[in-house]
Amino acid sequence: MEFAVHRKIYLVGLVIVTLFVITGILAPYIVRRPEDAWGITYNPEKAFKQPSLENPLGTDALGRDLLNRVVLGTRFSLIIGVSVVSLSLFIGIPIGLLAGYLGGRLGTVLMRIADIFLAFPPLLLAIAFASVLGRGVLNTIIALALSWWPWYTRLIYIQTTSVKSLAYVDSARIMGLNPITIMFKHILPNIATPLITQATLDIGSAILEASALSFLGVGVPPPTPEWGLLVSEGWQYINMAWWISFFPGLAILVVVLGFNLLGDAFKEYLDPRVRNLMVRRKVK
Amino acid sequence: MSGTTIISIRGLVVNYYTFGGVIKALRDVDLDINHGESICIVGESGSGKSTLAQTIAMILPQNAVVERGSIIYDSVDILRSSSLDVLARVRRDIGMVFQDPATSFSPLFPIKQQFVDVLSEVLKVTPEEALRISREALKNARLIEVERVLNSYPHELSGGMLQRASIALALAKKPKVLIADEPTTNLDVTTQAEILDLIKVLKREYGLTLIMITHNFGVAAHVCDRVVVMYAGMIFEDGPTRQVLDNPLHPYTRGLLMAIPRMGRSLTPIPGFPPDPREVFEGCPFYGRCNSARGECSTQKPPRVVLGERTVHCHLYWGSQWKS
Amino acid sequence: MEILKIEDLYVYFPVKRGLLGRTVGYVKAVDGVSLSVSRGDGLALVGETGSGKSTILRVILKLQRPTRGKVFFEGRDIFSLTRVEESWYRRKVQAVFQNPFQSLNPRMRVHDILVEPLNRYVKLEEGEVERRVHELLELVGLPYSVLNQYPASLSGGQAQRVAIARALAVNPELVLLDEPTSALDVSVQAQILNLLQELGRKLNVTYLLVTHDLAIVSYIAKKVAVLYRGNVVEISPVNDVFSKPLHPYTQALTASIPDPFKGIASGKLLKEEEVYREVSGCKLAYRCPYAEEKCFEKRPTLLNIQGRLVACWLYA
Numbered sequence: 001m002e003f004a005v006h007r008k009i010y011l012v013g014l015v016i017v018t019l020f021v022i023t024g025i026l027a028p029y030i031v032r033r034p035e036d037a038w039g040i041t042y043n044p045e046k047a048f049k050q051p052s053l054e055n056p057l058g059t060d061a062l063g064r065d066l067l068n069r070v071v072l073g074t075r076f077s078l079i080i081g082v083s084v085v086s087l088s089l090f091i092g093i094p095i096g097l098l099a100g101y102l103g104g105r106l107g108t109v110l111m112r113i114a115d116i117f118l119a120f121p122p123l124l125l126a127i128a129f130a131s132v133l134g135r136g137v138l139n140t141i142i143a144l145a146l147s148w149w150p151w152y153t154r155l156i157y158i159q160t161t162s163v164k165s166l167a168y169v170d171s172a173r174i175m176g177l178n179p180i181t182i183m184f185k186h187i188l189p190n191i192a193t194p195l196i197t198q199a200t201l202d203i204g205s206a207i208l209e210a211s212a213l214s215f216l217g218v219g220v221p222p223p224t225p226e227w228g229l230l231v232s233e234g235w236q237y238i239n240m241a242w243w244i245s246f247f248p249g250l251a252i253l254v255v256v257l258g259f260n261l262l263g264d265a266f267k268e269y270l271d272p273r274v275r276n277l278m279v280r281r282k283v284k
Numbered sequence: 285m286s287g288t289t290i291i292s293i294r295g296l297v298v299n300y301y302t303f304g305g306v307i308k309a310l311r312d313v314d315l316d317i318n319h320g321e322s323i324c325i326v327g328e329s330g331s332g333k334s335t336l337a338q339t340i341a342m343i344l345p346q347n348a349v350v351e352r353g354s355i356i357y358d359s360v361d362i363l364r365s366s367s368l369d370v371l372a373r374v375r376r377d378i379g380m381v382f383q384d385p386a387t388s389f390s391p392l393f394p395i396k397q398q399f400v401d402v403l404s405e406v407l408k409v410t411p412e413e414a415l416r417i418s419r420e421a422l423k424n425a426r427l428i429e430v431e432r433v434l435n436s437y438p439h440e441l442s443g444g445m446l447q448r449a450s451i452a453l454a455l456a457k458k459p460k461v462l463i464a465d466e467p468t469t470n471l472d473v474t475t476q477a478e479i480l481d482l483i484k485v486l487k488r489e490y491g492l493t494l495i496m497i498t499h500n501f502g503v504a505a506h507v508c509d510r511v512v513v514m515y516a517g518m519i520f521e522d523g524p525t526r527q528v529l530d531n532p533l534h535p536y537t538r539g540l541l542m543a544i545p546r547m548g549r550s551l552t553p554i555p556g557f558p559p560d561p562r563e564v565f566e567g568c569p570f571y572g573r574c575n576s577a578r579g580e581c582s583t584q585k586p587p588r589v590v591l592g593e594r595t596v597h598c599h600l601y602w603g604s605q606w607k608s
Numbered sequence: 609m610e611i612l613k614i615e616d617l618y619v620y621f622p623v624k625r626g627l628l629g630r631t632v633g634y635v636k637a638v639d640g641v642s643l644s645v646s647r648g649d650g651l652a653l654v655g656e657t658g659s660g661k662s663t664i665l666r667v668i669l670k671l672q673r674p675t676r677g678k679v680f681f682e683g684r685d686i687f688s689l690t691r692v693e694e695s696w697y698r699r700k701v702q703a704v705f706q707n708p709f710q711s712l713n714p715r716m717r718v719h720d721i722l723v724e725p726l727n728r729y730v731k732l733e734e735g736e737v738e739r740r741v742h743e744l745l746e747l748v749g750l751p752y753s754v755l756n757q758y759p760a761s762l763s764g765g766q767a768q769r770v771a772i773a774r775a776l777a778v779n780p781e782l783v784l785l786d787e788p789t790s791a792l793d794v795s796v797q798a799q800i801l802n803l804l805q806e807l808g809r810k811l812n813v814t815y816l817l818v819t820h821d822l823a824i825v826s827y828i829a830k831k832v833a834v835l836y837r838g839n840v841v842e843i844s845p846v847n848d849v850f851s852k853p854l855h856p857y858t859q860a861l862t863a864s865i866p867d868p869f870k871g872i873a874s875g876k877l878l879k880e881e882e883v884y885r886e887v888s889g890c891k892l893a894y895r896c897p898y899a900e901e902k903c904f905e906k907r908p909t910l911l912n913i914q915g916r917l918v919a920c921w922l923y924a
Contacts, residue, residue, distance in 0.1 A: 167711035171774075174669045175725050176698030189715040328793035329764075443657070472656035473820060477864040477872045499794060502866025529868050541868060543798035545823040547850040553798035557763045 013261025020255050023071060024078030031068045038072075040223050048241045058243040060234060066244065069225040070251055076226045077207045077255065080141055084206040085199050087145035092152030093195075097183040099153070100160025111157060114150035122147050123209055130218040140210055140219045148206070155198060159191035197266040204259025211252050227252050290460070290493060291317040291340060296353030298335055298344070305562040309335040311517040311569075313353070314588065317461075322487055322494040324508035324525070326501060330561045332517040333497045337463045339363075340495070341378050342371065376406060379454030383466035385446035388453060389438040395449060396434035399456070406457050421456035422449065424489065426482055444475035448482065455490055462487070465497040480507050501544060505529055513537050516559050516569035518586075523594030533596040535576045568599070576600055611782055611814050612645040612668070617677035619663050637663040638674075639838035645782070650808070650815040652825040652846070654861070655835035661818045664835075665786055668816070669703055681782070699729050702775040706787040708767035712759040718770055719755040725777040744773040748803060765796035772803065776811065785817045789824060801827045822849070823865055834858045837891045840910065843917040854918045856896050890921070898922055 023030075046063030049055050057066035099110040117125065129143035163169065164187065172182045211228025213219030220226040222233070227248040234244025293315040300307040310332045317323060327333040338344050340355060342362060354361045358377075360370055382388060389398055396415070403414035422430045425448040438446055447467060454462060464483060468476035484507055487494045498504055504511045504525060511528050513521040513536065521534040532538040539554040556573040559565075567582045568574070574581065580599050589601040619638040622631040638660040645651040653661040666672035668679060670686060679686050681697060689697055705711040712721055722741045726732060732740065745752060748769040759767050768788065775783055788804065789797040805827050808815055817828045825832055825846055832849045834842040834857065842855040853859045866872050887893065893903040902921050910917040911924065 167705045167707060168713045170669070170671055171703070171705065171711050171771075172713075173671060174698065174701070174703055176695055176728060177724075186713055190713070328795060473822075473864045474656065474860050476866070480866075480872065500866055501868035502872065505868045505870070506866055506872045540794060543795050544868060545797065545801060545821075545827065546867070547823065547826050547846075551798040551802055551827065553802055554795040555799075557765050557796060558793060 010261055010265035013258050013265060016254060016258025017262050020074065020258060021078065024074040027072050027075040031071050032065075038223055038225070048237070050241075051243055057247045058241070060230075060244045061237060061241075066230075066247055069230060070227070070248055072225045073227045073230060073248065073251070076137065076220065076224065077210070077252075080137065080144075080210045080220075080226075081203040081207040083141045084144040084148060084210070085202050087141060088148035088152055088202075089195075089199060091145065092149035093156055093188070095149070096153040096156025097160055097187065100157040101164055101179060101183050101187065103161070107157075111154070114153045114157075117147065117150040118154065120147075122151075123212060126209060126213060127216065127218055130213050135218065135221040137220055137224070140213055143213070143218075144206060144209055148202070152195065152198075155195060156191065159194070160187055163187055163191055193270060197263060197270065200266060201259060201263030204256040204263070207259075208252060208256050288319050289316045290319045290357065291315075292354075292356040293317075293336075293340075294354050294356075296336075296339065296355065297351040298332075298339055298353075299349050299351055300335075300345075301347045301349065307561045308517055308564065309348070309561065310339070311565075312585075313517070313519055315512065315519065315522070317493060317495065319493055320491070321510055322484075322496065322508045323510040323512060324496045324498055324504035325512045325514060326498055326504050327514035328499055328558055330516060330558050331514040333514050334465055335517075336514070337380075337465050337495065337497050341380050341463055342374050343380070376457055377460045379457065379459035379462045381447070381450050381454050381462065381464040381467045383469050385443065385450045385470075386438060388450040389446070391438050394435055394437055395441075399434070399453060402453065403456055417456050418452070421452040424455070424486065425449070425452040426485075427452070442475075443471050444479060447471060447475075447479055451479075451482065451486065455486060455492075458490065459492070461493045461495065462490075463495045463497070466499070467496070468503065469498075469500075476503075483507060501529060501541065513540075516561070516565070518569065519595075519597060520570070520586075521594070521596045521598075523596075527594060533591075533594065533601065534598050535574045535600070536570050539573075539575075609647045610644045611647040611682060612816065613680040614641060614643045614664070614668075615678045615680070617641045617664065617667065617679070618675045619660070619667060619672065620675045636838050638667070641677075641835070641838070641840055643833055643840065643843070645814060645816055646831070647781075647814050648812075649831055650817065650829035652817040652819065652829040652832045653835060654819060654822055654825060654832055656820050656861075658837055659835035660838040661835050662786070665703075665784055665816075665818045668701070668784060670697075695729075699778050700781045701784070702778075702780040702782075703784040703786060704768070704771050704775050704788050707791045708764065708771045709759055711771050712767060712774075714759055716758070717755065718757055718759070718762075721759075721770060722755075722774055722777060725774060729778045740777070744777055747776065747807065748773045763796075764792045765799055768792060768796075768800055769803070772800075772807070776807065776813070779811070780813065782814050782816060785815055785819075785828065787819050787821075788817075790819070790821065797824075804828060822861055826850075834861065839891065839907075839919065840917070841892070841919045843910070845916070848916060854913065854916060854923065855920050856898055856922070857892055890919075 040062065043063030046059050047061055049059040051058040055065050055067065057070060059065055060069070095110055095114070099107040125147035126144050129146050130140060133139040133143055169182065169186055172186045210219055211226070211231070214226050214228030215232040217232065220229055222229060230248035231245045234241065234248070238245055293313055296310050296313040298310040300309055313332070313336060325333045325336060335344070335348070339350065350363050353363065355363050358373065362370055362374055389395065396418070399418035400411050400414045403409065403417055404411050407414065407417070409417070418434070419430055422433060427433055427445065427448050433441065433445060433449060441449065467483065468479050471479060480503060483494070486492070494508070496507055508525055511523065511525045512519055513528070513534065515536055521528060521532070521537050528537065529541065532541055542552040543554055545551060554573055559569050567580070567584050568586045571577050571581045578599055584599070586597045586599050587602050589596050589598065589604065591601065591604065617638050618640055620634040620636050623633045623635060624630060625632045641660065641664060643651065653664060655661045663672060667674050673687070681701065684693060686697060719741060722744055723737060726737055726740055741755070742752060745754070750766060750769050750773070754762060754766060754770070759770065762770065785804070789800050792800060801824055804815070807813065808828070815828050817825065819825065830846055832844055832846050833840050834855060836857050842849070842853070842858045844854065849858060850862060853862050864872060887904070889904040889906055890896070890908055893899045896903065900921070908919045908921050910919045913923050
């Protein structure tokens with residue numbers, strides 16, 4: 001905690017992410033008129049209202065309050081972000097551990113498969129999967145996870161190969177423990193730290209990519225108030241009602257920034273050399 | 285042991301600041317190093333021996349702070365002076381050899397390039413001159429295939445050869461003082477003997493003052509004429525090697541000598557274990573492990589007692605310096 | 609009674625070069641070694657870097673497959689065991705490694721580290737497991753308070769005691785010690801050596817010690833095998849190795865031990881080898897002060913000199 005205060009900018013990241021998570025969890029309860037946000041009826045008298053006291057972020061083309069929509073969208077982004085990362089870890093960790101620990105031909109084959117996935121620009125791959133799977137929150141999550149797992153697999157693979165020659169793995173082997181136990185009980189806990197850092201950072205990236213998919217029309221379907229979708233819905237009116245795309249876009253920016261800052265804070269905090277420098281400066 | 289004092293250390297206190305706490309590496313160290321001596325600083329891990337060497341050579345890491353004390357070299361307190369001139373002089377006059385020869389060399393470049401780069405910078409000479417000096421230094425270090433060594437990368441050389449090269453590099457600038465920090469600990473025992481002999485010979489040939497750091501009394505016996513025993517950041521005993529080893533004064537020194545494995549001799553370990561370097565001591569840090577401890581040992585810092593050529597920091601000897 | 613027998617062991621590591629990984633040569637880590645360990649007497653494998661002692665250790669622990677040769681534990685070939693026998697072997701043969709901070713899982717508490725082998729091999733009741741854990745701690749002289757700690761907060765000596773306790777948890781018969789004291793301070797070394805000695809006697813455990821430090825051998829084993837570049841050059845009882853070393857290499861080793869009371873006897877028994885080369889004769893010939901023509905041509909075999917084994921033409 002004291003470290004976050006140390007570098008004020010990291011505090012910002014922590015604040016953003018905390019606000020994001022709280023808003024996401026409480027979203028349906030703090031929105032004034034939730035049905036308003038989901039509605040698909042056209043209320044011409046309410047449409048295209050500029051930001052005002054009654055509608056702090058304005059209203060969109062159908063007359064829906066934008067603040068409501070953005071706040072509800074928080075929940076979707078939270079769910080999608082966390083689910084994508086979790087699912088990717090769920091797929092990627094076992095494959096990486098297996099490939100790293102067993103090595104040999106199996107390891108090579110698994111890593112080549114991962115390499116094939118990694119050869120594609122990640123967004124492109126996700127778009128391809130999403131198009132095949134169709135629109136929907138679950139499909140978006142699956143499409144993104146399918147394009148994401150190889151990154152974790154590679155990270156785990158590299159860590160596993162370097163750790164498996166350490167003496168405590170040898171000790172576990174000579175104790176006659178079976179490979180699954182060794183992989184999950186001895187190797188994984190010791191390589192988890194950089195993984196957790198990376199995963200935290202990735203939640204932000206996952207939110208961004210999900211927004212991209214929705215913006216392009218292959219992610220979440222309307223009338224879901226997902227941020228990317230909101231941006232695309234307001235795109236055609238950008239000249240006359242800029243707020244419809246602007247505020248959701250701003251939300252994406254701020255949240256991703258928050259996660260990036262938090263991830264950077266973790267990285268610095270966990271590097272022992274940097275930590276020692278920090279202490280010295282504090283003493284001075 | 286006559287001769288002028290070239291390095292004079294007084295009241296040195298050095299701390300390391302880490303996230304885990306403040307490590308008290310050196311707690312009030314007084315030491316005089318005389319010209320032409322070969323002095324061995326002996327201690328276990330946490331004794332502060334390496335920190336002492338690094339402080340003298342002015343290569344302490346960033347999170348180390350010299351809280352108090354002075355080191356007078358060449359009439360200047362090198363700890364208080366911020367002049368670049370003084371720093372340059374220290375760099376030129378003090379050569380260092382480390383435990384891991386890989387520390388002295390980058391794995392990315394051949395030896396020749398590293399020698400030339402370092403020497404042309406430190407000695408302010410042309411690369412050609414630096415190369416000539418390098419060749420001479422490597423020959424003095426008794427390396428037979430000088431050209432092959434120069435053209436090799438560090439990983440292509442054996443441990444012993446690489447350490448000879450490190451020694452050559454340290455001595456190429458013709459320093460006045462050589463500090464060797466556990467120079468043979470990583471080497472095979474047959475190579476160790478040769479490198480130690482080499483250091484002895486070179487000390488004579490280059491007219492050096494030698495400060496060797498080691499945890500091994502046998503090495504000290506072979507190389508040095510004076511030995512300083514350190515524990516938990518303090519000096520416990522200081523004197524001519526033969527006298528200290530044949531007749532150790534401090535209980536710790538005695539305990540250590542009895543704990544060294546030797547063929548056919550039973551081992552008498554020292555009970556307990558070395559203290560946490562973050563701990564602060566009212567009295568003697570060895571209290572609790574010492575079988576000669578007395579009341580005052582836990583509450584008062586052990587006094588410095590000078591007995592002829594020897595010095596010991598221990599309550600047991602307080603008063604004997606005035607007996608004839 | 610032989611508890612372990614190594615027969616004609618060869619371990620060659622292929623050296624690969626180029627994009628396609630062509631094998632251009634071999635590193636002959638173990639080049640024809642036959643040894644046996646007697647129950648109770650133990651054996652010390654002494655050698656410097658490149659001697660092959662660590663590789664032999666790894667082969668015995670089945671962490672490395674031999675290129676050729678066999679290893680027998682109580683008569684059974686350890687590389688062709690059934691699943692039940694495999695489990696039996698793992699229980700009977702344990703090891704203590706050099707650096708306890710690397711051989712103990714840094715993310716496990718001491719309690720869990722000690723419980724792990726117990727759970728694997730013995731079906732004990734809940735209370736019995738705890739009792740056994742406390743018993744182990746008493747055996748190695750550690751206070752119960754370490755149970756809740758992680759290895760990183762222990763001192764080197766304490767951590768190594770935990771490693772020893774773990775190795776002894778399920779009553780092995782053979783314990784391999786890989787430089788068990790090299791990473792420890794001198795004052796702690798003595799404690800651990802005494803502990804190992806005492807435990808060996810008390811629990812009837814046979815030790816196989818691998819070390820470069822001849823000085824500690826006498827506390828652990830009664831017989832010494834000296835290794836040089838993958839071959840055994842001498843096998844002698846411990847006392848004889850020190851008082852009257854036979855092989856020139858053994859002589860150089862014993863002379864090089866730094867002794868506080870004698871310094872180092874002589875550093876010049878062997879010429880320093882600057883180049884590694886393949887030889888058809890004795891591998892020490894280029895460095896040996898007694899080398900003759902025969903030494904360069906033909907590799908000496910182990911000769912029996914009054915119950916001791918030496919591989920040197922000096923004794924032919």
